[in-house]
Amino acid sequence: MAAKRYWLLKSEPETYSIEQLEQDGATSWEGVRNYQARNFMREMKKGDRVLFYHSNANPPGVAGIAEVVREAYPDSFAWDPKSHYFDEGSSPEDPRWDMVDVGFVERFPEVLPLPVLREDPSLEGMELLRKGSRLSVQPVSKEHFDRVVKLARKPR
DNA sequence: GCCAACGTTGGC
């Protein structure tokens, strides 16, 4: 079995928050419409751990932990004309986009704000912190993952 | 609301 990998998923809490994931237990991660992000989702394996990031939030930051509970499968929202995520270039016969399912693991006592992450020297090089980074699905090193979790659990 | 940084599209 391959070693567990670590990821970060962005979500606008107004669309879907860690609180909702806690309530739901698990959810499908539809709506990724970026090829690089899709390709990362295709690499995800069951059991991989995920930092759940709140974007476009106040403050933006890491809100908790999720895990991959189902590996990549076609995103059916892409061929639903009523869906916000509809893409006429995708069809059941020739799916263009994939999604995974993620399950709830942990909700941090407080969102770990982006500025706090930026201040931490040991997180240097993290994709999230790169200027202009917009990728909504990104790999995270084990070292960075562990560091973020440690910071999130430490009382501030 | 502003705008920088991207990704995509399409004319050439």
Next chain:
DNA sequence: GCCAACGTTGGC
């Protein structure tokens, strides 16, 4: 293959 125009992301 180049690149301008356009749309989107997401911090601030």
